[in-house]
Ligand SMILES: Nc1nc2c(ncn2[C@@H]2O[C@H](COP(=O)(O)OP(=O)(O)OP(=O)(O)O)[C@@H](O)[C@H]2O)c(=O)[nH]1
Ligand SMILES: [K+]
């Protein structure tokens with residue numbers, strides 16, 4: 400049981416008699432104020448500000464049985480100012496007290512939800528502040544640049560400000576522009592690691608889409624019949640491939656039809672394929688035509704099916720498989736592994752992984768681009784673009800730029816001494 404806030408230590412002391420030394424576990428008997436023993440267990444205290452929330456915190460380790468928990472909760476609730484925490488309230492207080500920033504809080508949420516090794520690694524990278532450091536470093540660079548530009552504006556006639564500072568600043572800003580843009584390019588993969596690679600099985604009716612889904616799931620997820628138009632709803636399963644989350648979708652067979660339910664199924668199939676990272680375009684070897692999915696964003700692999708009953712036509716397909724015999728399924732798995740490895744190549748896991756990150760990074764990059772390229776605009780306007788770029792970065796971590804501009808000017812130059 401974790402208790403945080405100004406009354407945490409008072410309440411804990413009342414329950415366990417005497418408090419242990421900060422951050423040292425001690426075995427205590429936990430009693431109600433009527434003297435009834437609730438349980439015996441280890442007690443730890445973390446006086447403010449050296450705690451997770453930044454407030455006074457206590458941990459009472461109890462046996463997890465329902466009645467024990469209920470008894471301690473009931474006793475705690477009777478203390479003045481003590482109540483049940485709301486969802487995420489400990490992290491929220493940590494954020495408010497400057498113990499974590501927004502990216503770290505999001506990382507913690509992702510870490511708790513992580514199911515695959517790569518999701519875990521990405522989340523750890525975020526909770527450990529790797530990304531925050533990067534953004535704060537960039538925001539500092541922008542603030543410094545702006546300070547230098549404003550110094551040139553304000554004190555252009557004074558000797559203390561070296562000339563052509565501007566050139567140096569803009570060269571650095573152009574460099575930052577490309578760093579930011581490289582980082583933003585990693586957002587696609589960051590989102591894939593966090594949310595899973597979307598692999599959509601699509602193609603003509605009876606191509607064997609649902610059979611492939613079942614073979615990869617190793618269970619009968621989808622209905623399989625020899626009737627064309629069996630699958631209507633979009634089905635999905637989650638796979639873990641080399642530590643990466645992969646979401647595999649089975650969809651309705653694509654064809655012209657007047658059947659109302661099937662039409663709706665096809666509409667959904669196309670929508671799902673449009674959002675895919677990878678489309679496995681299935682066609683029965685030599686029997687059904689391959690849908691080419693031209694204009695779709697996902698990478699398309701042409702898969703020939705039922706290789707057990709048709710001669711393999713090398714050249715027409717990227718891969719031929721048989722869900723019945725299992726031929727080609729190892730290769731299909733390897734194809735996905737290779738794709739993931741290719742996407743991850745040369746990328747660290749300090750990647751933006753949420754739409755919120757992506758949007759603000761894009762905003763920042765756009766402002767920076769305006770600042771760098773508006774060569775004919777006044778320096779004041781270009782400086783304002785730099786401010787906006789830093790502001791967007793500050794909003795990612797939640798530590799929006801405070802007005803430390805003058806500090807920077809005076810620390811770098813000896814103006815007005
Ligand atoms: N011989 C052979 N038959 C297969 C194979 N895969 C699927 N089939 C058969 O082909 C028929 C259609 O399979 P499904 O998996 O339902 O095909 P689908 O693409 O999901 O079809 P719709 O949902 O109707 O679009 C069934 O009779 C399957 O048993 C295979 O690898 N070899
Ligand atoms: K079918």
Ligand SMILES: [Mg+2]
Nearest residue numbers: 608609629630
């Ligand atoms: Mg099907």
